[in-house]
Amino acid sequence: MREHGLGDRDHWLVDLTKRKKKNGHMSHKRIEFEEFDYLAAVCDGSSVYVIPKRNLESSREGLLLRVIHIKEPLASGRADSMKAGERWQEYRNNFKVD
Numbered sequence: 754m755r756e757h758g759l760g761d762r763d764h765w766l767v768d769l770t771k772r773k774k775k776n777g778h779m780s781h782k783r784i785e786f787e788e789f790d791y792l793a794a795v796c797d798g799s800s801v802y803v804i805p806k807r808n809l810e811s812s813r814e815g816l817l818l819r820v821i822h823i824k825e826p827l828a829s830g831r832a833d834s835m836k837a838g839e840r841w842q843e844y845r846n847n848f849k850v851d
Contacts (some may be wrong), residue, residue, distance in 0.1 A: 762834060764824035765796045769809065769817050782818055786810070794823055795846060802844045807850075 775851040788837070792809060796803040800824055811818045825837035826845075 767792070767821045767823060768796050769819055769821065778793045781819075783819055784787065786815055786817055796823060796825070800805065800825065800845055801848075802841050803843045803848055803850070804841065808844075 768781075769784050771784060773782055779824055786806065789797050792802070792804045792806065794804070796802065804821075806817065809817050809821065821841075822837065823841050824834070824838045826835070826842055
């Protein structure tokens, strides 16, 4: 996970792949759907996102997304930046698991 973007586009980039070295070259392999139940993304000392894997599924059934972007919610700014901040908001500091 790393910080990405500037200003109201600032967000956390979460890579859902595993890095492997094969024949001297690094490759990225998508994490398998069966390998975990929840993603816990610690963005800073006050924001932890606990996201169920079912909410990380790509449009190709049974596969996870390769990357997600987690953005802190904004009180004001561009409409698209505010909407992006709301996408994962329900999982922010919500530690209830079902």
